[in-house]
Amino acid sequence: MKWIAGFMIVVIVILMVIIEWQKMSRQMKREKTAFIVLVISGVILAYLLLLFPDVPGPTQLIDAVYRPITNILKSWITER
């Protein structure tokens, strides 16, 4: 299954680049840079999630940041 997903990522990225690239004119240097940076970060994240599905996510970060407040709130708010 993993190699199908890995292959699909490549297909999606190639399609995206082909469709978008010809629509951008020559003056749009900034847009092209932004496009490339976003696509590359997307590809890196995609393969990261594909190869290591258990990599800690943003939810864990938010959970860690708010842990003290969550605990205080839990002592106030009770399930009935």
Add this chain to the structure above:
Amino acid sequence: MIEKGRISASQLGKILYMAIIPTSLLTTPAITFKYAKQDLWLSPIWAISGFITVFIVLRIYRMYPSENIIQIMERIGRRIPGKIISGIYLLFILYVNGVIVREYSEFVVSSFLHTTPIVVISGLMVLVCAMAVRGGLEIVGRFAELFLPIFITLFLFNIIPIIADLQWSNLFPIFGEGIRPSIEGAFVLQTWFSEMIIASFFLPFVADHHNAKKTLSRSLLAIMVTLSVSNLATLLLLGELTGNYSYPFLILARYINISNFINHLESLYMIIWVLGAFVKICVFYYVTVLVAAQWMKLSNYQPIVYPLGLLLLLFSQWVAPNTQVLTEAIAGPVTLAMITMFVIIPALLLCIVWIVNRLHN
């Protein structure tokens, strides 16, 4: 300016309604019931963060009519701190949208398409939304305007047939344990009410801006009433069972049976859900794209729509390993994070802007 399209104030109101109601309709009865029990229909009235957010948005809009809060933060924070704050906001909005996409596909997979991989469902939705967002602000506004009547009709069609079966005794005792349970139940609802902040990103493009105040308060009121009605209908039909289902409102649709002839109306609920989630994801997607383009100072946001869609899809997979973790996160840390990012920091921003303006005069 990066966006050339304009919307009307009434379209803004419809955008806000459609951007907040769909996911809250689905999950709030169950979450609120845990804390508020039979007072759950009173919880949406405690929309404190909604009122605060609308107040902040309107005040800031009056001072800077052509900018959204993130641009103002960038301006107040000067170059590097401003960029860092707006970058955090960009990631956070992307994350929130990832959570929404995930909620949408989890529901579709668990209730209707059991064997479809979740990535396919999220991916198709993100693709459709990307096409709409690429069309620009006016397209998003028109979709909201087009789908709102269908949404409300189907919503009523889910409620009216069961009116005869409602058991009004489930309602009592009102305030059985005082006012506190309903307030505690309202805590999670603040997640949705704080989403009113997205009005700030659309207000600069509203053509008839003198109607802004009216339309914002109207849509907030409409959201409160809709949530109250859906919570009430769920409570009156299911009673104590409300907390046992993860999607109680779907049970309402399944319950409908008109003379053994019209039944299995959950497909109607599916229509509500897909239409609503489509507009909701579009709105947050558009905000993400707009903020990203402003953050990178692009002249046109269209080229980055598809790459951000890929990131959005990945975030939707990344936010949580399964539904339980996701629901638990929404009930706790995510709500707190949204209150901080969408209510407390904008309130501080308003204070700072106000003080700076005072000093200048």
